[in-house]
Amino acid sequence: MNTRSFPEQLSDMWRTRPVRLPRQGHVAGVCAGIGVRYDVDPVLIRVAFVVSTFFGGAGLVLYLACWLLLPRYGDQVSPAESLVGRGHSSESSTKAVVLLVVLAVAASAFGPMGPGVGGSGFVSMVLMLGGLWLLYQRRPEPPALPGAPQLFPQNPFQAPFQQSQYQQAPFAQHTAATGPAPADPNFWTKPEPDSPRAAGAESPEANPEPPQDPLLQRPTPPSWDPLGVAPFAWDLPEPAPAPSVVPAKQPRSRLTTTVLGLAVLAAAAAGAVASAGEVAWLTPARIGAIALAVIGLGLLFGAFLHRGYGLLVVTGPLLGFVVLASLVGPIDTSSWGEQLYSPRTAAELQPAYSVQMGALQLDLRGLELTEDETVTVETRFGATEIMLPKNLDVDVVCTERASNSCMMQGLDGGDDGVGGPVLTLNLDTAFGNSEVRRG
Template sequence: MYAKRGDRNDGRMSNGSFQEQIQDPWRTRPVRLPGRGHVAGVCAGIGYRYGVDPVLIRVAFVVSTIFGGAGVLLYLACWLALTKSGDPASPAESLMGRGHSSDSGTKTVVLLVALAIAVSTVGPFGVGLGGSGLISMALMLGGLWLLYQRQPIPPPSPVGAVAPGVGTGYPGTSFSPGQFGANPFGPGTYGSGAYGPYTKLPDSYTPSAPPTTGQSADATGEAPTEALKPETPAPQADPVSFEKSPTAGPRVDAPSAPFAPLEPRPPAWDPLGVAPFAWDLPEPARTTTPAVQPERTHSRLTTMVIGLAILAAAAATALAVATGSDWLNPGRIGAVALAVIGVGLLIGGFLRKGYGLLVVAGPLAGFVILASLVGSLDLNSENMGDRTWVPLTAADIDPAYSGGFGNFTLDLRNVTLTEDKTVDVSGQFGEVVVLLPPGMNVENHCTAQFGDAQCLPDGLDGGTDGTDGHVLTLNADIRFGSMEVRRG
């Protein structure tokens, strides 16, 4: 399954050169096991190669995908670079003509296109990731290096696996020792030490002398050493006479005695033979005892970890209520519970238990991501429903206007600025509309995280009477919904 170097097959760590330490992880790279995985068998192959539960590898890929997107990039790269179990070459090598892969060329091209998109968008060098993708990429590669240091020697090949670069027919490749099993004859004359693929056969064979009477009693059946020496002459046989033998008379065979009838033997159900009158009855049907299935022990790890996660979330909620802190919002409280679930998954990965935690971790991770995007919610009745603010003078303008769920309108058409003003308008879910008079000087900054924003042109907009006079700086923001700034 894996191409091994000769100096690493003795079961000991060897401190080679730096180049060998860099190349050795590639020589002993994993193979993909699609039969044991869900998508392409990348996580199953890595887990089998380094002796780790594949669930932990999948969790690492998912986490690195969420924080920076490096998981998608690494998974696609492994899909292309790692050989599938049973194939002599990887999809990338097959596309370059260096072997055959069961993956079609069209599929390989699609994977290459997806990899290029991942590098440009969600990879570690994507735009707007703040370096998180590069950090997650470094952590994933560092973890892979630590796994290699933990188990540098690959495990035995699974059934039907072909080592990458081994036995493919290309120059420089060969079959690993013991690939076809151990020698069935054991060490000796018929073992690997007698003949090999490059053994030179002798020009002629000298038969050994027949064993003598004293040597026939030897239990080992080994010929004496002197009989194998070519200089020892073999004993001469008696001369054979070629004289014609007398003609033999006709042969008359005596009739043989008739065979005695076989005595009937008792059946298996009557071993003592006490009921010969019933021996002609058919054998009773055999009753098969079903194999007793071992009782499956239900692990308490899942329920215990879920209970601890609920207690941790309840404690964080109580702390937020007691202190009145806005920092412990629903997203951070969910993150506390998710951290407990993550620790449980790590423990369960080593114990091979707690797989039910994945059912809880998925929706909880989605809630944490959504809550982090939404932020803190103010569910007061004043921030719910449709609201309209209509200040009449510049002094009546508040520094900020905000809404939770609904449609919100700020009407400034009756205001004449007497000084420069700055107003912040925000909404979480719904629609936000700002109405301005035709001649007001406005500099707006509009953002819509998940929605549509239709505002005035960037920079200072003077309206119908030019840019002379006081300026209103408008900062408008909407999370989920639409934002509109227009002149009335």
């Protein structure tokens, strides 16, 4: 039973956090490192990141955070720790700063707390972190990393003792009890003066040429030495090193390039139809969604073939573009720039005003109504200013996506109170500022 407290487990989880393995991964090695650390197939980790990216954007935010917080295999610290001077990392400081900026943009645009996610980003973030916590509880101790040094040397046995060729053989010494050892046929000793060998050696016929010095010749082992008593026969050759096996390089898959080409062709065809036929339905968001659908089918097909991991690099930015374009809506270039309207009567008052990029000023201070009217004002990227007369009854309805600028909302009767025709203003603001004021 684990008796450690929750802060202690969090500290140990941070201490034993995975390391990134870029050589075994496809982008930064985050999924491969998590899979090796917790003994899980990295493909399952990649699928979890992709699914959480589609549902709320938490997968992309978590991947960028892991890229910054997990050290690369062989480095001392992570890129984020290297920025604050806690050690050395192979990632450059420029790359780490770029990752921080991309992480901030991703978290603010379509992360767990970003606009338009409806709580799905927070739920997917909790599920991903909870799954990581369960993996740690399943395997709290990290395994041996791939490519770690061996515990024992390849040749644990030292070379045996070698007899030098300039060293006198121990079995060629002369003793008084046994005489010279006859192990070596080339061995020669000087005879004693009183021995028969000395007497016979004085005759010229029995005076052979003395043999050469045996210390200057390399002794040869005897032809039959079952006990291995000749030390100079122990000079065994060193074992040859084992040949290194070079793994065969797998052929590169064409699935990634094929799917990307099909996605580009699909987006180009949709854009051409939208431009030629003026199809209002084919907005930039829907064109990007068509390309994203093609890439999604490629990822699904590649999951069965274990190919196409490079499509994940394109999926994140394309998904961000689709989400951002959906928030902005269709683009109308005719409503760009500075716009000024000053209607005096109900006939001059238009039912809708729009500004895609620029500034819109709607001056209604001279407007006189005889019946209720409704006006819709859309603001995408820009500022809208609406000026009302002091006594006009107005009902302001604000719809905001990524802004908080409507200060005047609800029914307002002006200085004389409610009691006349009502002008209903429907303000739709995406990324901009809408201001309604009197006078």
